[in-house]
Amino acid sequence: MTLQNAQQQVDEWIKTHGVRYFSELTNMAILTEEVGEVARIMARRYGDQSEKESDKSKDLADEMADVLWVLICLANQTGVNLTEAFQKNIEKKTIRDKDRHHQNPKLK
Numbered sequence: 001m002t003l004q005n006a007q008q009q010v011d012e013w014i015k016t017h018g019v020r021y022f023s024e025l026t027n028m029a030i031l032t033e034e035v036g037e038v039a040r041i042m043a044r045r046y047g048d049q050s051e052k053e054s055d056k057s058k059d060l061a062d063e064m065a066d067v068l069w070v071l072i073c074l075a076n077q078t079g080v081n082l083t084e085a086f087q088k089n090i091e092k093k094t095i096r097d098k099d100r101h102h103q104n105p106k107l108k
Contacts, residue, residue: 003082010072024077031070037063 001009014021022030041060044051075082101107 003086006068007072007076007082010069011076014073014076021073021077024074027070027074027077031067031074034063034066034070038067 021027037058038060041055041058041063043049044055045060072082074080075085
């Protein structure tokens, strides 16, 4: 699946099952909430916090997919082509960070 396909699939789902998109501000709040759920799993499963019994059944992949879903909703609502945006972002990072990480002693 491409990013373009994902944007189309989310848009079709919203139109057939979701009635309409939530407002952009509501989706921004939902995105923040979903990122928080990913952060909770990461902090407890891979970080220094102990994992609560209630968190052990949480599915990291599903939570990441929730983040992607809402991000795609926001892209669709605001007219962002994620394929183009991602390609431009990779180009920017490639130019800006061409040597930066290789010269970072903390990454050796």
